Amino acid sequence: MPYFNIFMTVTGASLAGLMLLMLITSLIEKRTPAVVKAAVLMLICTVVATLPYLLDNTYKGLIIAFDSMVILAGLYLFIPRMFFKTYNEALASGQIDERTIMFSRNELKPNTQQYQQYYQMHPDHLDNDEKFRKLPGLLSPQSTFYNPLSFGATDALFHIVDGLHQYVEGQAKDISHSITPDNYGQFIKQWAKKSGAVSIGYTQLKDYHWYSVGGRGERYGKTIERKHANAIAFTVEMDHDMVAAAPRSSIIMESANQYLQAGIIATQIAMFIRNCGFDARAHIDGNYQVVAPLVARDANLGEIGRMGLLMTPEHGPRVRIGVITTDMPLPVENRKYDNSYEDFCTKCLKCAENCPATAIPEKNKTNIDGVERWQINSEKCFNYWCSAGTDCGRCMSTCPYSHPNNTLHNMVRWSIRHFPNFRYWAVKMDDFFYGRKSSPAQLPNWMQTPN
Ligand code: SF4
Ligand code: SF4
Structure with missing residues (x-):
């Protein structure tokens, strides 16, 4: 033949x-x-x-x-990436004042001193914030995706996360061991993975990782003290089926569930480090002093995508992040910039086209405060959450990087990273098989309630 x-x-x-x-x-x-x-x-x-x-x-x-x-x-x-020009890495920006983020603004109560002070400082935020205050709000029975079971479960999960806040800080023991940074690093890495972390890395902290001023609870208005040199960042996976139904109620239940898992892992590691004689603070939901996606990015766990979330090689943006800052000596690594995510996001745009609030930019990165990046419109996004009652997550569920962790999707994700010409066709294949603007999946059966 x-x-x-x-x-x-x-x-x-x-x-x-x-x-x-x-x-x-x-x-x-x-x-x-x-x-x-x-x-x-x-x-x-x-x-x-x-x-x-x-x-x-x-x-x-x-x-x-x-x-x-x-x-x-x-x-x-399948021309390898080494034959292509690389993009410039986005440079680090200044510090963020936590009071300006939507969660902090949501906690401001009208007719209080904090409220008046904030809108004197940021009069341009008032009109929008008055809008979301009139909407039902997260987990509200009046919201679009109200579900008594999953909203009740979410509230319970967040309550337990709040209970962990008492463990984020503590006194380091007066003790010292002759253990090397590599030993510490290896032990923490394996333990975190056994506890449910998908990926974990170490980085040196820079100023831009820290919020400049606290914006929630007791931290409100206080300058954040940058007292640690190193950080541990890790990710936990969000369940694919729970995310696929976004923006229905499964998404917020899964977010809360993974915030809890990340909170448990972060507080146990912080406490362990203090038991070893070093200072440590866990940064968990509702209690961050650092911008977790930036720390995770610099610990080489992924890159920031168009939707503003950390894109990881294993699950794309379908993760939650935990961080521990510490003065424990750790095997910190230099950041290795991977431009494949930026290039793929430039070609893909799927999250932007599926965002119900049109909050994700469709243009290429632009210069914002001296830094080339994508910036979502967090006001539009949060306003949508306040009528949906959930944290939406439609961008996460439609991202081609979010598919389940199996042979086929891992092969595609690997090829996207290594073969630039494959990226455009990967988007087209994703559109062909799964639809460019598909409808959200139904809630998993066990979460459904009779109408
Ligand atoms: S949906 Fe596409 S453009 Fe949006 S973050 Fe994912 S890969 Fe990037
Ligand atoms: S969470 Fe929803 S509203 Fe917010 S950016 Fe993503 S898709 Fe848009």
Whole structure:
């Protein structure tokens, strides 16, 4: 059999195999339209694989043309990233005043001194904030996605997270061991992973990691003391099915659940470090002194994407972050900038097109306060949360990087990072199989209530 016939058979069979993997994966993920599309493509690829046996020599030219097309497409799509120019890394910006973030503004009570002082400092925020104060608010029974079960569970989970706040700080023991930074680092890394962390890294703290002034609870209005040199950042995975139904109520329950898991891991590590004789503070939901995504980015856990969240290699933005700051000597690493996320976000735009509040920019990065970056409109985003009753998460659920952690999606994520020309087609494939603007999934059955 001529080589060009064998090539066509092998190519067709390989693509059919890939479609079979897509079909099985989609069946497991219960993505019916993707199952049908994969089945049709698998059939076409199987026919292509058998064509050399069906056609006579008159069609030799057709087969050679097919082979040439496959070879050229393969060469084009899989040119390694080393042959492409890299983007410049976004430079660090100044510090953020925590009082300006939406959660802090949401806690301001009209007719209080804090309220008056804040809007004297930021009169431009008043109009918008008066709008969200008139909306039902997070977890409200009047909100669009009210669900008594999941809202009740979310409230319980956040209550337990609040209970952890008493453990974030403490007195270090008067003790010293002759343990190396590498030993400490290895122990903490393994323990965090056994406790449920997906990824963990160490970084040196810079000024821009810290909020300048506290904005919530007892920290309100107080200058944040930058007392630690190092940070540990880790991620925990958010359940794919709970995220897929975003902005329905499963998203906020899952956020609360993973804030709790991250809170437990962070407080136990902080307490352990204090037991080793070093100062440490856990930064958990509602109690941050640092900007967690920036710390995690600099600990090499991922990059900040278009939607403003940390994009991780394992689960994209479908994670929550925990941070511990400390003076414990740790094996800190230098930041390794990975421009593949920025390049992919530049081509993708899916979150921006699916955001119900049009809060995510569709343009390329722009210069904001001297830094090239994407900035979401946090006011539009938070206003939407206040009518939805949940923390939305539609951007997270539609991101092509958020697919479950399995062979097929890991292969695609890996290829996106390593082959720049593949990125555009990865977006197109994602659109083809899952839809450019698909509807949110239904709540998992166990969360549904009778109407
Ligand atoms: S949806 Fe696309 S553009 Fe948005 S963060 Fe994910 S990869 Fe980037
Ligand atoms: S959470 Fe929702 S409203 Fe906010 S940016 Fe994401 S998609 Fe838009």
